[in-house]
Structure formats: structure tokens, C-alpha cells
Amino acid sequence: MPKVLIIDDEKAIRNTLKEILEYEGYHVDEASDGQSGFEKIQAEEYAAVLCDIKMPKMDGIEVLTKVKEMEDDVPFIMISGHATIDTAVEAVKKGAFDFISKPPDLNRLLITLRNAIDKKELVIETKVLRRKIGKTREIIGDSPAIKNINDTIEKVAPTDARVLITGENGTGKELVARWIHEKSNRSRNTLIEVNCAAIPTELIESELFGHEKGAFTSAMKQRIGKFEQATGGTLFLDEVADMSLSAQAKVLRALQENKITRVGGEKDIDVDVRVIAATNKDLNKEIEKGTFRMDLYHRLSVILIHVPSLNERKDDIPLLAERFVKEICEDNTIARKSFSPAAFTELKKINWTGNIRELRNVVERLVILSGNKITEEDVQRFASPMNNQANEKSVFEKFDTLQEFKDHVEKIFIEEKLKKNGWNVAKTALEIDIQRSHLYNKIEKYNLRRGEMSSTLSE
Numbered sequence: 275m276p277k278v279l280i281i282d283d284e285k286a287i288r289n290t291l292k293e294i295l296e297y298e299g300y301h302v303d304e305a306s307d308g309q310s311g312f313e314k315i316q317a318e319e320y321a322a323v324l325c326d327i328k329m330p331k332m333d334g335i336e337v338l339t340k341v342k343e344m345e346d347d348v349p350f351i352m353i354s355g356h357a358t359i360d361t362a363v364e365a366v367k368k369g370a371f372d373f374i375s376k377p378p379d380l381n382r383l384l385i386t387l388r389n390a391i392d393k394k395e396l397v398i399e400t401k402v403l404r405r406k407i408g409k410t411r412e413i414i415g416d417s418p419a420i421k422n423i424n425d426t427i428e429k430v431a432p433t434d435a436r437v438l439i440t441g442e443n444g445t446g447k448e449l450v451a452r453w454i455h456e457k458s459n460r461s462r463n464t465l466i467e468v469n470c471a472a473i474p475t476e477l478i479e480s481e482l483f484g485h486e487k488g489a490f491t492s493a494m495k496q497r498i499g500k501f502e503q504a505t506g507g508t509l510f511l512d513e514v515a516d517m518s519l520s521a522q523a524k525v526l527r528a529l530q531e532n533k534i535t536r537v538g539g540e541k542d543i544d545v546d547v548r549v550i551a552a553t554n555k556d557l558n559k560e561i562e563k564g565t566f567r568m569d570l571y572h573r574l575s576v577i578l579i580h581v582p583s584l585n586e587r588k589d590d591i592p593l594l595a596e597r598f599v600k601e602i603c604e605d606n607t608i609a610r611k612s613f614s615p616a617a618f619t620e621l622k623k624i625n626w627t628g629n630i631r632e633l634r635n636v637v638e639r640l641v642i643l644s645g646n647k648i649t650e651e652d653v654q655r656f657a658s659p660m661n662n663q664a665n666e667k668s669v670f671e672k673f674d675t676l677q678e679f680k681d682h683v684e685k686i687f688i689e690e691k692l693k694k695n696g697w698n699v700a701k702t703a704l705e706i707d708i709q710r711s712h713l714y715n716k717i718e719k720y721n722l723r724r725g726e727m728s729s730t731l732s733e
């Protein structure tokens with residue numbers, strides 16, 4: 275059931291619209307002025323907003339402007355009996371879906387509302403799909419190190435210079451490589467990625483350079499290697515320090531001569547490839563140990579880019595966390611959640627050994643287990659692995675029998691599914707695959723009521 279917010283200082287108008295919309299199957303919230311309406315939009319997720327223009331405390335145009343500044347996709351339908359054409363034009367320019375004069379034509383209002391909600395759903399689906407199939411995410415951060423990386427990418431990308439990217443696991447080395455390719459003259463061609471650490475030593479040469487039929491026992495047919503596949507484009511060698519010395523020698527030749535030879539072959543094959551490499555190891559130490567060739571290092575490191583750990587740029591944590599929570603909520607059709615300032619302070623205290631990857635996992639955990647506002651206490655309870663273990667222990671100690679624990683989990687599951695579906699019992703029953711009457715019994719058993727805060731496993 276879509277949830278609609280009516281913001282209007284006239285109680286009679288709110289009551290009439292609410293009665294009509296509830297009859298049409300909408301769940302309706304009300305606000306008597308612009309300020310309280312804006313606060314409700316911050317706290318709740320609405321399918322659409324019907325908003326008057328002339329109101330006390332904050333007028334409708336101000337509410338619309340503030341909501342759009344939040345990058346909220348909720349559609350606004352402005353309703354006013356005192357507005358001029360200029361006002362209507364201003365409202366649409368500021369992002370309103372439509373403008374309707376009072377008293378509204380009910381058929382037009384209902385059609386406009388349905389179209390607005392359909393458009394919002396399409397916008398969200400489009401964003402999710404673009405992110406899933408999109409080429410490259412943004413490099414997020416305002417720290418000097420990140421600004422320097424972005425500046426370097428802008429200068430280096432248009433050239434064919436080879437780049438060596440260093441940094442700990444999870445810092446975003448692959449993202450830097452993708453942006454170099456995206457901003458290069460080779461962006462219309464392929465970016466081929468090879469994780470050298472994930473390929474067994476005996477197969478790495480075949481993976482990179484290909485092989486001829488019969489080159490070894492399992493070579494039943496000819497194989498085209500990554501260098502040939504990346505011709506005209508970019509080859510990204512991730513974890514390059516894990517490559518065998520034999521493969522390193524062949525990579526060196528490919529870089530020097532722009533030629534490769536397939537395993538088991540004799541013919542030289544010309545390749546036109548830009549190579550970007552990355553590693554989480556100190557290559558100077560690897561050279562000292564004799565596990566990495568110095569001449570290859572110098573070939574790869576024409577440009578050096580070091581990606582700092584998250585612990586080295588903790589001031590970027592709020593920006594990253596806000597972006598992650600927005601994406602996770604959109605991807606899972608969860609009502610928009612936000613962090614309290616104290617929650618950000620608590621996140622900055624954590625030792626992020628897993629860097630950006632770990633932060634995203636923690637944010638996803640917080641979105642699932644916290645309320646609409648992620649608080650300092652939520653971070654303390656759910657963000658730290660040690661705290662999670664302690665919380666899990668306390669949960670299990672709360673219940674004496676398996677049935678009590680199963681009931682507790684079942685209550686949480688059903689409550690969350692009902693909230694997701696706007697308390698539409700029929701839709702929820704179909705989704706979780708139980709009979710509607712059975713679901714009603716569960717609702718009664720667990721005393722579930724619309725509007726109550728969800729429980730969590732750690733409560």
C-alpha cells in the first residue's frame with residue numbers, strides 16, 4: 275500500500291483528501307504546516323507528497339526545495355487555491371511533478387498521483403540498474419589524498435603511460451584502474467581484468483598469453499589469452515606480485531616489444547595493450563627477496579598511484595557511509611535511513627582493517643538492524659565484530675528453549691515483511707508463502723501493530 279503525505283494547513287482539505295485516498299487504497303499521513311511536513315519526510319519514506327503552497331512556518335516551495343536538496347526522489351504534487359501561473363512554473367522548475375489548483379478535480383488528482391508514483395518507481399529501478407550495469411562508480415572523498423588521486427587520473431588517463439597502483443586490500447585499487455580506462459582514449463574498447471593471485475602458477479601463462487591446441491595435456495583447443503583479448507584496450511593485472519617469475523619474464527617481453535607468443539606456439543603475435551597493474555605488497559621488498567623482477571617493476575611503474583587505507587582518511591567516512599546507505603536502501607527498497615552525527619564519530623573510532631569493503635559491509639548491517647536513524651548505540655552494537663559476538667551470545671542466553679528463539683525470529687521476520695509491503699497482508703502472505711489466515715494468526719499471536727518499531731535479534 276503506497277504511503278502518501280498530505281501537507282496542508284486547512285484541516286478540512288486534509289480530511290477530505292485523506293478520506294478519498296484511503297478509499298483508493300493509499301496509506302495517508304498528514305502535516306499541518308511545512309516544517310512538520312519536512313520533518314516527516316526526513317523520518318519516513320513516502321511514495322508521493324501532496325503539498326499546499328501557502329502555509330505557516332515553511333511554505334510549500336521551501337519544503338520542495340529542501341527535499342530536493344536532500345536528493346530525495348519523492349514526487350511532489352503542489353496544490354493551491356491562491357497560486358498564479360508563475361508560481362506553478364516555479365514549482366515545476368524546482369522539481370515538482372505537477373501543479374493542481376484548488377478545489378482539485380478528483381479524477382485528475384488520482385491519475386496524477388498514480389503517474390507520480392509510477393515515475394518514482396521507474397526512477398529508482400533505473401538508478402539500481404545503472405549502478406548494476408554501469409561501468410564505474412565514483413571515487414568518493416574530500417581528503418587531500420583522494421583529491422590527488424583524482425588529479426593524477428585526469429592527467430594520466432589520456433596518455434598510454436603504464437600505471438602501478440599500490441594499497442591495502444579493499445582500498446579501491448580496481449576502481450582507480452577503471453577510472454583510468456574510462457577517461458582514456460581506449461575507453462571504447464575493452465578493459466580486461468586478471469587477478470594474478472587467483473590463477474594457479476601453472477595456468478597463469480596460458481591465461482595471459484593463450485595456448486595452442488595440444489600445448490599440454492588438457493589443451494584440447496586453441497585459447498586466446500588476455501593480452502590478445504585486450505588489444506586496443508586496457509589490461510588490468512591485479513595482485514601482480516603474485517605472478518610467477520616465468521610469467522613475469524613473458525610480461526616484460528610483451529611490454530618491451532608489444533609481442534606475445536602463445537604457450538606451445540612459435541609465432542609472434544602483435545598486441546596493442548595499455549597495462550595497469552596493482553598490488554597490496556611492497557614490491558621493493560619483493561625485489562630484495564628475489565620474487566619480483568626489478569626490470570618489470572620499472573616497466574610497470576611509469577606512474578605510481580598509492581591508494582590510502584581508510585584509517586588514513588577517516589574524514590571521508592561520513593561521505594562514504596552516506597553513499598552506501600543510499601545505495602543499499604534503494605537496492606533493497608528500504609525506507610531511506612540516515613546517520614546521527616554521533617554515529618559518524620563512532621564509525622571513525624573503528625580500526626578499518628578491511629578498508630572500504632569492510633565499511634560497506636558494516637553499513638549494510640546497520641541498515642538491516644537499525645531504525646530509521648542510525649545512532650551511536652547502533653554502531654557500538656553492530657559495527658564492531660567483537661561487539662557482534664558479544665551481542666550474539668547475549669541473544670542466545672535470553673532464551674531457554676529452541677521454540678522461544680524461533681518465535682522471536684519469526685516475529686521479526688514477519689514484522690519486517692509487513693512493513694516492506696505497507697502492511698498489505700495478502701501481498702505479504704503471498705511473498706512469504708503462507709496462507710493469509712495463517713498470517714493473520716501470526717499477527718495476533720505476536721501482537722504486531724502498524725507503526726511500531728521493529729525488533730532486532732539483539733533486543
